[in-house]
Amino acid sequence: MKIIYFMGKSASGKDTIYRKVKEKLNPSPKEIILYTTRPIRDHEENGREYFFVTDSEIAKMENEGKIIEKRVYHTVYGDWIYATADDGQFDDNSVYMTIGTLESYVPIRAHFGAETMIPVYLEVEDGLRLERAIARERTQKTAKYEEMCRRFLADQADFSEEKLKAANIIKRFKNEDRECCLKEVLSYIEHEL
Template identity: 55%
Template sequence: MSKIFYFMGKSAAGKDTIFQKIQKLLTDLRTVVIYTTRPIREGEEDGVAYHFVTEERMRELEREGKIIELRAYNTVHGIWYYFTADDGQFSGNESCVAIGTLESFEKMQNYFGKENVIPIYIQVDDGVRLERALERERTQKEPKYAELCRRFLADEKDFSEENLERLGIVQRFENLDMGKCTNEIMLYIQKNLCYNNNKETGSI
């Protein structure tokens, strides 16, 4: 099957911004849009970064057997769900780009096969991450600082070195310079796509 390049990283590591840049640079890759029940933030658009749905709609997709992976986060504002649905986005021969967590990455690999889901792990110094997160939260009409702190601490556990090693994530992309990091990721994806095409044609 086609490849799924899966973007991950701790909160405020810059993965969302780089993901959006890659979408514009590699237009031949289809974007997988995941779902969430959390409230839409200022500046976000439904169907772009996320499909914003109600919990009732999520349960409908679950009953239809279309949910590949589902995550529940007990936030200070209640439980927020994030999930990926097999809703037609993975049909065809086009390779895709998607974004999620380490937990969802593991479930995607289990569903589609490890060889078909390629990790794109973006990292940055924790101090820089915290500064970026605070700066971003201040732009919201109703900043949620408690939730920011919860996510920051949760990421330390979720993206531990032990978990990264367990899932074989060796390649890391350091986001000290966003332009440089984006270019490195773009070249990495193109290299993997060329390798995959060569395998299919037997010209390696």
């Protein structure tokens, strides 16, 4: 089993690069679907981007020992939980892809083993990242700029150099030119597989 694990600050292009990699790799990796209690966004679908669940459903999975890692974000809209579960979606002979945080990467690596993981850390200059985040919010029915700003600031601490080093994230991909970044990411993944 291999897990291609995309990480990066908000609006670093994780979703875009992830989708392009999924299209180009053959065979296409299976997706790890995370669980979240946050509200579904426009154009999202339950079971595609996330499993959208309640707090009590997460608690039930925890009691059953299925939660590998769990994070709680204290947003301006309340607490939102994100979790990865060993819920039957993994098998030893497959390649998987997911998007997560540095905080979630470490326990997943501990659960499955470092040799299983292919970390893909995307980074973008902060000004460009902020422009992308604002542009994304403008496409929503109800823009949540306050939450966007909270995430932007929280990412500075969540992806600090100290935390990247502690998680042994060495390889980084600059995502200012998406096509160049995609080529570099694909080359790296194909080498690691």
